[in-house]
Amino acid sequence: MSTRIDPEISPDAGLAAADQAVLEIEDVDIVYRTSGGPLHTVRDVSLRIARGESYGLVGESGSGKTTLARGAVRFLPSNGSVTKGRVRLSGTDLLGASQNEMRKLWGARIGMVHQDPSAAVNPAMRVGNQLDEMGRTHLGMSKAQARVKSLEMLNRVGMPDPEAVVERYAHQLSGGMLQRVLIASALTTDPELLIMDEPTTALDVTTEAVILDLVQELLGSVRHAVLFITHNLGVVARVCDTVGVMYAGEVVEEGPVKTVFKQPLHPYTVGLLGAVPRLTAGKADLELVAIPGFIPRPDALPPGCIFAPRCPMVIDECRAARPQLVDVGPGQRSSCIRWVDVPEEAERPRPVRDTSGESFSGYGRELLEVRDLKKYFKGRGAGKGRSAAVKAVDGISARVTEGFTLGIVGESGCGKTTFIRCVSGLEEPTAGEVLLQGNKLAPSVTDRPYDALKKIQMVFQNPDVSLNPQRTVGDIIARPVQQLGAVPKAEVPQRVAELLQAVHLPQAYAARLPQELSGGEKQRVAIARAFAAEPALVICDEPISSLDVSVQASLLNLLAELQRSAGTSYVFVSHDLAAVRHISDWIAVVYLGRLWEVGPTARIFEPPLHPYTEALLSAIPIADPEIERERVRLTGSVPSAVNIPSGCRFHTRCPRKIGDICEREEPPWRDGKKDHSICCHIPLAELAASQRHALDGMYGSADAVGSAAPAPADTGVGDAEGSSTGSDTGAEVGPDTGAEAGSGRGGS
Amino acid sequence: MLRYLLRRLGLIILTVLAASLIIFAITQFLPGDVARLIVGQFATEQAVENVRVELGLDKPIHIQYLNWLGGFVTGDWGQSLTSRVPVRPLVFDRLWNSSWLAFLALLFYVPLGIFLGVLAALRRDKPSDSVITAFGMTFAGIPEFVTGLVLISVFAFGFKWLPANSSIAPGATFWEALPQLILPAITVSLVSLGYITRMTRASTVKVMDADYTRAAYLKGLPRYQVLLKHVLRNSLLPTVTVIFMGIGWLIGGLIVTEQVFGYPGLGRLIVGAVQKQDLPLIQASSMVVVTVFAISNLIADLLYVVLNPRIRLQ
Numbered sequence A: 001m002s003t004r005i006d007p008e009i010s011p012d013a014g015l016a017a018a019d020q021a022v023l024e025i026e027d028v029d030i031v032y033r034t035s036g037g038p039l040h041t042v043r044d045v046s047l048r049i050a051r052g053e054s055y056g057l058v059g060e061s062g063s064g065k066t067t068l069a070r071g072a073v074r075f076l077p078s079n080g081s082v083t084k085g086r087v088r089l090s091g092t093d094l095l096g097a098s099q100n101e102m103r104k105l106w107g108a109r110i111g112m113v114h115q116d117p118s119a120a121v122n123p124a125m126r127v128g129n130q131l132d133e134m135g136r137t138h139l140g141m142s143k144a145q146a147r148v149k150s151l152e153m154l155n156r157v158g159m160p161d162p163e164a165v166v167e168r169y170a171h172q173l174s175g176g177m178l179q180r181v182l183i184a185s186a187l188t189t190d191p192e193l194l195i196m197d198e199p200t201t202a203l204d205v206t207t208e209a210v211i212l213d214l215v216q217e218l219l220g221s222v223r224h225a226v227l228f229i230t231h232n233l234g235v236v237a238r239v240c241d242t243v244g245v246m247y248a249g250e251v252v253e254e255g256p257v258k259t260v261f262k263q264p265l266h267p268y269t270v271g272l273l274g275a276v277p278r279l280t281a282g283k284a285d286l287e288l289v290a291i292p293g294f295i296p297r298p299d300a301l302p303p304g305c306i307f308a309p310r311c312p313m314v315i316d317e318c319r320a321a322r323p324q325l326v327d328v329g330p331g332q333r334s335s336c337i338r339w340v341d342v343p344e345e346a347e348r349p350r351p352v353r354d355t356s357g358e359s360f361s362g363y364g365r366e367l368l369e370v371r372d373l374k375k376y377f378k379g380r381g382a383g384k385g386r387s388a389a390v391k392a393v394d395g396i397s398a399r400v401t402e403g404f405t406l407g408i409v410g411e412s413g414c415g416k417t418t419f420i421r422c423v424s425g426l427e428e429p430t431a432g433e434v435l436l437q438g439n440k441l442a443p444s445v446t447d448r449p450y451d452a453l454k455k456i457q458m459v460f461q462n463p464d465v466s467l468n469p470q471r472t473v474g475d476i477i478a479r480p481v482q483q484l485g486a487v488p489k490a491e492v493p494q495r496v497a498e499l500l501q502a503v504h505l506p507q508a509y510a511a512r513l514p515q516e517l518s519g520g521e522k523q524r525v526a527i528a529r530a531f532a533a534e535p536a537l538v539i540c541d542e543p544i545s546s547l548d549v550s551v552q553a554s555l556l557n558l559l560a561e562l563q564r565s566a567g568t569s570y571v572f573v574s575h576d577l578a579a580v581r582h583i584s585d586w587i588a589v590v591y592l593g594r595l596w597e598v599g600p601t602a603r604i605f606e607p608p609l610h611p612y613t614e615a616l617l618s619a620i621p622i623a624d625p626e627i628e629r630e631r632v633r634l635t636g637s638v639p640s641a642v643n644i645p646s647g648c649r650f651h652t653r654c655p656r657k658i659g660d661i662c663e664r665e666e667p668p669w670r671d672g673k674k675d676h677s678i679c680c681h682i683p684l685a686e687l688a689a690s691q692r693h694a695l696d697g698m699y700g701s702a703d704a705v706g707s708a709a710p711a712p713a714d715t716g717v718g719d720a721e722g723s724s725t726g727s728d729t730g731a732e733v734g735p736d737t738g739a740e741a742g743s744g745r746g747g748s
Numbered sequence B: 001m002l003r004y005l006l007r008r009l010g011l012i013i014l015t016v017l018a019a020s021l022i023i024f025a026i027t028q029f030l031p032g033d034v035a036r037l038i039v040g041q042f043a044t045e046q047a048v049e050n051v052r053v054e055l056g057l058d059k060p061i062h063i064q065y066l067n068w069l070g071g072f073v074t075g076d077w078g079q080s081l082t083s084r085v086p087v088r089p090l091v092f093d094r095l096w097n098s099s100w101l102a103f104l105a106l107l108f109y110v111p112l113g114i115f116l117g118v119l120a121a122l123r124r125d126k127p128s129d130s131v132i133t134a135f136g137m138t139f140a141g142i143p144e145f146v147t148g149l150v151l152i153s154v155f156a157f158g159f160k161w162l163p164a165n166s167s168i169a170p171g172a173t174f175w176e177a178l179p180q181l182i183l184p185a186i187t188v189s190l191v192s193l194g195y196i197t198r199m200t201r202a203s204t205v206k207v208m209d210a211d212y213t214r215a216a217y218l219k220g221l222p223r224y225q226v227l228l229k230h231v232l233r234n235s236l237l238p239t240v241t242v243i244f245m246g247i248g249w250l251i252g253g254l255i256v257t258e259q260v261f262g263y264p265g266l267g268r269l270i271v272g273a274v275q276k277q278d279l280p281l282i283q284a285s286s287m288v289v290v291t292v293f294a295i296s297n298l299i300a301d302l303l304y305v306v307l308n309p310r311i312r313l314q
């Protein structure tokens, strides 16, 4: 505590000492004073980041990871404080420093990159002026010098056209560009410590991939110590050397990324890894590991091991005393007293059945058909005066059979949400038809017959918005039971109880209000409500996107289970390819209002892939550090649906574009093996051939945890079509069209 | 952006037109016959009729409206019925007086309101914040005639620092008139002061919590720089708009305040005109009020556009 702060001290002087540890956190406790009493949000956390090391701090929401980082750099809200421990930055004591001294460290020796780039850039100031502030404040530069430096930094982060960018305001730049600006800003002073707090969470998966590439590249060349905070294990696997897993305010496991991902020695880490859906297996193959329960609040911690109430391996001794982090391997530490048994006993994804071959077997009767649906919105003043139409959905057809899941994937702004809103009647389509069991449905939900309303239900992304906060859970579920389920009044409570049980919520919850529930529980209530009317089709709009990983897994399992027992069909919309992969039988890939690839799930994940699908797949960070994948990256963001590119709509970003033809002509649909179709100018055989090696590492087939996942079924890598005939239209066309469930095509 | 401005301008002209229609309609329903008022109780029917024709009151009502509106636009505002002088110089003279009062008030409450609002936001949830907020709420809730009377009894009758009556002598210079202006200026200010303080506090608090403000702190910028460059630039944006929108309120406040202090402004003119049923005067001065109101709204819009790059650059 005696080290005097001297901001002038050169970083290297500090580095020379103390084994090059840049950030040392020792036994830190962080407490928030709240009206309900003090909250010990972070307890006894120690970690150390060396120069050149990139430390990934992972945890679900409420784990205290952001609080820890903020506490370490003394940037807590006024009711929070570090009550115990020590924090040193290259030997400089941070906790003893005054506010003024800290201010000289922020920016100069500690760089920060924040979560939501569009919120972290001042909307009323030109980007360049904001960048210049770094040079002017910390490097003593003049205005002109600072500008030169800013431009240099923008160049370094690969910003296209920096001279133009500095003159722009935040709203004129995309999220990915803004994140580059913030990274450039943080690196201007060449800080010893770089803290990145969920830097890619607010971005689309394709943009995330590009930013992660950049981070990786910069980390390779720079000597910073990096603290990388994220909830995404895949991201850690990609950019970090060391990982610390936080749970309810404590670090429960820590170690080199390669070791921890291969051999996790704490049941929570095992659970987190097992909860992530694979790109190699679906619901028919695997049941994900759902960690039951949720993170305890810091004022209601269980005695002994904080993970005990959710731990599948718990024994009596666990509850006796709080376990300490102990060394369990080279560089690896775990706070589980039974760490020796973890590899044997901890829960891993279970195979549902031993499938070898097609996971999807046959189609039921047809339930829903959508024919050439279009939805144009009036232009909102964009463009040059004329009210150009925003073509959100521009001709999508789809079919869903009974007991079947159609997954729809695409980046934000691709039209997937508008499509399902049209199907459900919340939005009136501009053109096209929706048929339910062969009967044409009215475009607007208000004109649809009761029976149709009952049969199509929706689950939305945010349960906070969709559940009435003033009604009890029981009432929320009872309403559709009464209104749509035609259940006699006396039997309603019985039915509500059944539904609660079906979604695995205790009966006592019927009397609670939504605000008393956790996010995952609320979404269960929303699912119970959707199932109350015994629907034939449930449309799920990003139903798990706002939830934590362990909760996502339990909801995916729940949806799969309900489908098995009730035979319900789903239309499942998400930007998360792995989740869609897990739950869907059939997948449709959407971009700019059209479909580009459709087919049975397994087919979507093998070559030939549409170039867009390929890029989406390649962008997903996979929770396995061993995997080196071929990178297919998209530049820029989705073009506006007002000025849709000519020819192939994807040509402005397509990494495989073959020339003028892509810009001039709309590509044809090409039928591949088993109902698989792709819309591209490149013949399927060629696509498959060029993608074949890329595939080897594409998914991380080696499951870090357990070996339950069967190998990708029947990897018919270009063996059936194309290679033999070389013709444009693949060899095999799907079975008879009657069974061509879910297939859809862009109409025009 | 030009299109946006033209649209706003068009909208404002429409507003003024609509207001003129309403003003004209209301004055039609006022009791009393203008012609009779002019010629007096005892004039002959013929004399009344002559005046009627002279004023165009025999024409259909829409023609009368158009004539009146045309006159107003071209500067022919007619004669005051009671004092027999042209309306236009009279109204402008009083408008000038009122403007001085309004200007002094603005000079007082705008900087003070912004200062207090920002101060309260910086000291959020501390005692000084609570005090400022409480005062703001109280001021915004007390009507002008109450504040006016309280101020008069304290500062004029109690301390005898300032005069209670503000009926300024004709030809007085600004400096001579200033002591008489202070109390009314404070009176009209208080409501707006409370309002601006609250608005500024709210928007500043919001901006201080914004991610970009946190980011600015964590860049290690000095506190004053974060405050001036990052916080105020964003938080005063809505305040500027509110100030100009608030000019409408200010006029309302002026009417009452001028009455309380006997200040010869536009408000007092209107009240007097209504009491005496002086139609041309009522119509003209109401139109002036409406126009001032519309122009300040237009300025509010303009400033919002100019200061906000998100709109400016579209």
Ligand code: SF4
Residues within 6 Å of the ligand: A266, A267, A268, A305, A306, A307, A308, A309, A311, A312, A313, A314, A315, A318, A323, A335, A336, A337, A338, A339
């Ligand atoms: S100490 Fe016990 S309860 Fe805690 S993680 Fe290990 S086995 Fe589970």
Ligand code: SF4
Residues within 6 Å of the ligand: A611, A612, A648, A649, A650, A651, A652, A654, A655, A656, A657, A658, A662, A667, A679, A680, A681, A682
């Ligand atoms: S048609 Fe051309 S631009 Fe479109 S996806 Fe195929 S290769 Fe790419």
